[in-house]
Amino acid sequence: MIRKMGEFFTRVMEKYLPDAYLFAIILTFISFVLALIFTDAGFMGTINAWWxxxxxxxxxxxxxxxxxxxGHSLALAPPVKRLLASIARIANTPAKAVFLVALVAGLCSWLQWGxxxxxxxxxxxxIAKRVEDVDYPLxxxxxxxxxxxxxxxxxxxxxxxxxxxxxxxxxIEKLTGQVIPVTQTMFASWNIWPAMFLIVSVAALLAMAIPSRDKARPLSKEAIGRLEEEEKQEEAERKNVQMDTWAQRIENSRVINYIFAAMGVTYLVNYFIQKGFTLDLNLVIGIFLFLGIILHERPINYARAVNKAIKGAGGIALxxxxxxxxxxxMMGTGLASVIAGWFVAISTTRTFYMLQFWAAGLLNMFIPSGGGQWAAQGSITVQASxxxxxxxxxxxxxxxxxDQxxxxxxxxxxxxxxGLANLKARDxxxxxxxxxxxxxIVLSIVALVIA
Structure with a gap:
């Protein structure tokens, strides 16, 4: 049944889901019309908020x-390639492959989403390069x-x-004067156990959704060959170290590379000593950046890796x-608060948490940034609670x-x-x-239970 459901939803998405760029434009139109209907921002006020x-x-x-x-450049470093290859060897069947990817991605995302x-x-x-007949989009x-x-x-x-x-x-601090430690949120039992259950159960669910062999869409032999050829070319460039000119000696200097990397590492070590192991987006980028610089060994190797990785960033830029x-x-016109208010109005003591969960899910379609959504919905949610x-x-x-x-x-x-996988959203x-x-279903039940 799971396999048939997966095949059904895949057919629907392939047929009706437009390119992600068009999806964003359609959402813009919908939010614009809703703002005109349900807020008093007016036409130009809505235009100005959007702009x-x-x-x-x-x-x-x-x-x-x-x-x-x-992240992509780091993965192109030889030591990381060897590590990923070692992990990939565990997966010798399509089901194991899908389960392993979902499990590793889930645990790593729980640690840091990027x-x-x-x-x-x-x-x-x-894994797609190694396991025959595994569905690449899956x-x-x-x-x-x-x-x-x-x-x-x-x-x-x-x-x-x-x-x-x-x-x-x-x-919460503004309305109650309390600052809430993470032991009461992300590490609370009612949050951490559902998270771990979902990580494992989702991996199992997708492993059961693998399509039949005749319907699987594995990574094509041409694509695998192209990837392998690129790897051979990169390895040849890496080994062909030329030191004939001053410029070439600078480009291939390990000394310059490691001195520069040491500056970044010094900051990171001092930061973690001073503030403990807390991560934000800039720190993750910094860790990826300087690990990549170190593992590529030579400045020119890292520059080549970045030039390759940047090709997948077009969707983000657009x-x-x-x-x-x-x-x-949504925020400038007050539409986000209006939508959140609808769910508050129909809530009871038993259903309040669940309906706030649903409201956040709806708002996330228009405000897919967690921080932005909390800024829009947080105040009315806390007051209503x-x-x-x-x-x-x-x-x-x-x-x-x-939001998630x-x-x-x-x-x-x-x-x-x-961008990394060279696929479209509909895939x-x-x-x-x-x-x-x-x-x-799982989170709605948990929301009802903890009410």
Missing amino acids: GGIWGILAFAMQMTLILVT FGLIVGGLLAVE LIAAAYAGFLTWHMGISGSTPLTIATAGNPANH QFPLYGGIQGL QMICQEPVKAAMMVAWG WTNMIQPFWALPLL IMGYTTLVLIWSG
């Missing part, structure tokens, strides 16, 4: 580009499905925000500003759960992975729709 949002996300778009490029996306994708590509879908539990994990923006005193978006426009429109005599902390985490949930049918966060969204349904 401002486009440019407000440029720094974040660059961060995401660097997550993709530095790390999980890239590692999962690179492992999927490595492998990439498994890598993206690992992203499901990121907001329940260590890099979750909502639990980190409400754990930070004085943060402008710490709505579409992230469009989602910034949608986010600006006090009015209905429920815990603001759990209410805040319902926003986090909903509908990522499974929202291609925004899949763009780095799709994987049929499988991730299965994950959406399963995780929605």
Whole structure:
């Protein structure tokens, strides 16, 4: 049954889901019309909010580009290639391959979402080269499905925000005077056990969804041959070290490479000594960057790796500003608060957490940034939790759960992975729709139980 459902949703997505760029444009139109109907922003007010949002996300778009490029460049380093190859050898059947990719991606995303996306994708590509008859889009879908539990994990923006005193978006502190430690959010039993259950059960679900051999779409022999040829060419360039001119000696100088890397490592070590093992997006980029520089050994080797990796970043450059426009429109016109208010109005003590989870899932389709969504929905959620005599902390985490949930049918966060894999959103969204349904059932039940 799982296999048939996976095949059904795959056919539907292939037929009806447009390119991710068109998906973003359609969402823009929908949010624009809703803002005109349900807010008093007016036509030009809505236009201005949308336009401002486009440019407000440029720094974040660059961060995401660097997550993709530095992560991909790191994976092109010989030691990392050998490590991924060793892990890939464990998977000798399609079912094992899919389960392994989803499990590794899930655990890594729980630790840090950017790390999980890239590692999962690179492992999927490595396994696709080795395991015959494994469905390549399903492998990439498994890598993206690992992203499901990121907001329940260590890099979750909502639990980190409400754990930070004085943060402008710490709505719980503003209304109650309390700063909530992460032991009460991401490490609470009602959060961590569902997260671990979902990581394992989603891996098993996708392993059961593998298509029959005649319907599988493995990585083509031409693509495998092209990848192997690229690897041979890269290895030849790596071994062909020329020191004839001063410029060539600089380009291939290990001394220059390691002195530069030492500067970055010094900062990172000092940071972790001073502040403990806390991660943000810039730190992850920095870790990827300087690890890549070290493992590529020579400056010119790293430059070549970056030139190769940057080719997959086109989707981010084009579409992230469009989602910034949608986010600006939703927040600038007040539409996000209006939608959140609908769900509050129909809530009871028993259903409040579940309906906040659902509301966050709906809003995430238009504001797929966890931090942006909390800024838009957080205040009304915390206020409503006090009015209905429920815990603001759990209410805040319902926003986090909903934010991560509908990522499974929202291609925004899949763009780095799709660029890496050279696939389109429609290739994987049929499988991730299965994950959406399963995780929605699980988290809705948990939300009812903890009420």
